Amino acid sequence: MGRFVRSARGRRILTACAAASIPLMVLTGCNSGASAPTQAITNGEVPAPGSQPGIHSVADTDYEQIALAVDTQQVSLAELAAEPARNASAQVKGIAKTAAETVGPEAKVLRAKLVTDGNAVTADHHKPAVSDQQIAALKKLSGERFDSAWARAMYTLNEQVVAAAVVEMDTGEDKTTRAMARSKIDYASAQNGALKTLTGKQ
Secondary structure, three states, X not given: OXXXXXXXXXXXXXXXXXXXXXXXHHHHHOOOOOOOOOHHHHOOOOOOOOOOOOOOOHHHHHHHHHHHHHHHHHHHHHHHHOOHHHOOOHHHHHHHHHHHHHHHHHHHHHHHHHHHOOOOOOOOOOOOOOOHHHXXXXXXXXXXXXXXXXXXXXXXXXXXXXXXXXXXXXXXXXXXXXXXXXXXXXXHHHHHHHHHHHXXXX
């Protein structure tokens, strides 16, 4: 993850965010509320996508493409956790439900913004840290083995997008994108605090 962090300021932000942790009951009991990445857009605090013509950098596009790739994979993981055959725990199902309600709408916003700004919605050099093949492999697991592998996949994707969000906060220019990145850092770091108990990470 460190390869995304290019400044001392970025490292300080990431360190602070990594320390953030909220109880699992908070994550599983909320919907796409205050911690959701889309909150900064839906509450009217920042301009709507495309409303800042000319104020957009390569860094903004990079973040949007990475975040969209991560969101897309996390939606797939959330759907997988809901399948009865996976026999996922209540904890995993709760995190998955919150993820679907949060990153699903955010992915639509990111896709629309990339299109509005005239950029590709995908990029070969911005692949998600968890591949389609890895997600397919999860379909062969169930119960505790599924829970652990699923949590590791979600954790890895959160690390990837937080690192990208820190870079966006350091170098991005688009106000909407920066607001989304700021909210994403809070959301993904908090979620990883809950996922740690399932992954076995200390």
